[in-house]
Amino acid sequence: MDIMIIHRQDDVIHFLVEGIDVAFANALRRTMLTRVPAMAIDEVLVLENTSVMYDEILAHRLGLIPLITDLESYNLPQDCDCEGKGCSLCQCTLTLEKESGSEDVVVYSGDLVSQDPKVNPSTGEIPLVKLAPNQRLIIEAYARLGTGLENAKFQPVSTVAYKYVPIVEVDKDKCTKCEACVEVCPKKIFVIDKDTLATQNTLDCTMCELCVQECEPGAITIGSKNDAFLFKVESSGALAPEAIVENAADTLKKRIRVSLDFVGKL
Amino acid sequence: MIIPIRCFTCGKLVADKFDQFKRQVRQGEDPAVVLDNLGLHRYCCRRMLLSHIDIIDSFMAFATTEVVEGK
Secondary structure (H helix, E strand, O other): OEEEEEEEOOOEEEEEEEOOOHHHHHHHHHHHHHOOOEEEEEEEEEEEEOOOOOHHHHHHHHHHOOEOOOOOOOOOHHHOOOOOOOOOOOEEEEEEEEEOOOOOEEEEHHHOEEOOOOOOEOOOOOEEEEEOOOOEEEEEEEEEEEOOOOOHHHOOEEEEEEEEEEEEEEOOOOOOOOOHHHHHOOOOOEEEEOOEEEEOOHHHOOOOOHHHHHOOOOOEEEEEEEEEEEEEEEEOOOOOHHHHHHHHHHHHHHHHHHHHHHHHHO | OOOOOEOOOOOOEOHHHHHHHHHHHHOOOOHHHHHHHOOOOOHHHHHHHHOOOOOHHHHHOOOOOOOOOOO
16 A cells, blocks of 8 residues: 555645555544544633623533644543543533623634644634623533544544546547547646647545546546555644545554454354 | 625635735736635635625624623
């Protein structure tokens, strides 16, 4: 199995994996979605809320804020020594106190004060609620680790997708250089380069086959490799995208080991 | 009421981008270009910002908080 990183940005990673089949690619995708733990606010204690927003909506909004996760120093509640009751090894408290004076105030995720400096909202610019004059908000929120299996707010990724590696082939003898494909391709894959039809950025091809339909002489064929996949992993901000992939691969390995051990005992 | 924190469909964070989107569109920029620059490429995330109307300000007009005198 070979992995090649094509593109890496703050919260997105594109990579090419060669030498795997669909079953494995999908197992990896599903592991990233449901088994990689991430931090999220799970319980909220509303001490005072005189804003126009109901406590429940506010608690729901708090739950959706992605928190920067430190997997090293926190345990999943079910694996913790405290048996899930909530101790400093599996729980982190965040507080929020905001009062509007004589003017309207927007409460942002950056107003949350965390007990652990490592666990913080991934961005402080998420508007939570707006306070009218003389309204007050005092909140205590408890964040914990969880997995996407339990609730989607614990997913460290927003989208994980994979696609086949496209192969775009042009038969130079059949091509009449009508340029119909150049116009029709939504990803601008075809270019006329010195009187011959050339292809560029073929990895962007979505295999819509519009070019094949448009090409009258039938010079273009679109195929795909069946043992290579292009992955796109988009992090929610909780974990770095490459950390998500690494963690998912580890988890998948452990889970396969468990099932192999079980099969071995039969 | 107020901009949803994440995209309903894919779960991408959208709330933090709404202020900038609103400001730039009000200045007359093309919403499609602004959305591209904000990194919202999928149509599920784009509709979150495009179709949102903030009505929390209308609610706030009916706020029932009492003003405590001499405070």
